[in-house]
Amino acid sequence: MQTQQRILNAARELIHSRSYADVGVALICDRAQVKKGSFYHFYPSKQELTLAVLDTYFVDMKEQLLDNAFKNDIPPLARLKRMAQMAYEFQKELQKQTGHVLGCPFGNIATELSTQDETIRKKVEHIFTKLQSGIKQVLVQAQEDECIEPFNTEATAEAMLAYFEGIVLLAKTRNDPEIIKQLLPAIADIRII
């Protein structure tokens, strides 16, 4: 694997399973088996690397949503439940691998750094806005296709994103992925009028 990719992969894994502050450049270099000089050749700082890590997570998540959860082979609202099921399987698999429900990589970073690093805060905000817009598209289609009362699709998409983040936060705090399985499908029932 290319050096830069090894650095990215190591940082993704380490930051997700610990925290931003707990993972230093030395640890990332060690895990990626690269020298510090090589690290700084690709990333001038841990902040830069973290922005790149967030990008790779977003690319993966977008792919998962577009190719799987939000695929139009089932009705729109059922797609939101499929997204819930995928989140459950993802966190359950992480727990199997690491012993812990690791939570949402975006929510984790935002919670830890929003008051301390404005660049990273804005990055996660931007990603959340894109995710919200993806959910909104599903809701707009639901309103066209399914027999449901009209509602505010923008605000509902934001409330759904919040519910998603909150459920995953609770599952992380309780180290129990079953909370996601039990409670996240109700995301499809949220309506802001």
Add this chain to the structure above:
Amino acid sequence: MQTQQRILNAARELIHSRSYADVGVALICDRAQVKKGSFYHFYPSKQELTLAVLDTYFVDMKEQLLDNAFKNDIPPLARLKRMAQMAYEFQKELQKQTGHVLGCPFGNIATELSTQDETIRKKVEHIFTKLQSGIKQVLVQAQEDECIEPFNTEATAEAMLAYFEGIVLLAKTRNDPEIIKQLLPAIADIRII
């Protein structure tokens, strides 16, 4: 003010406005104007202090919920909306003071440390369980007093707690307390059957 109280207050403020990792013992001592020896006399470690900080937050929150939000001068479900309004005012005030929506002190710590510190994870889990049980009591009363379809009060209380945490997380990420004002009152509409 007593030395121990000054340490606690400084730690509360610093950890809430930054993060656990970003706040060292030296900084807490500096803010509290105490010597390191004095710090370690009261708290053998930053972990011990953090457990005490979480306790003080929980005492405050319980007081706020019992004496204000959940007071039985209005119908049960309206109390949940009053809790939402109080959360909005709290985060708005913090933003005014610090420039940032600081988020939930419990959710922040849980997100940052759940995979790294089992003692702290369990502490927040315990606090969440108590908060959930407080919400459940309101729901049980709602089912007795108000004309609403039967639902699972335990699971609904957990979903409401998650929604609360998710909305506050989003408000922190966007540094915008108005999200809480707009979206958190819908907490009263969540139902898990």
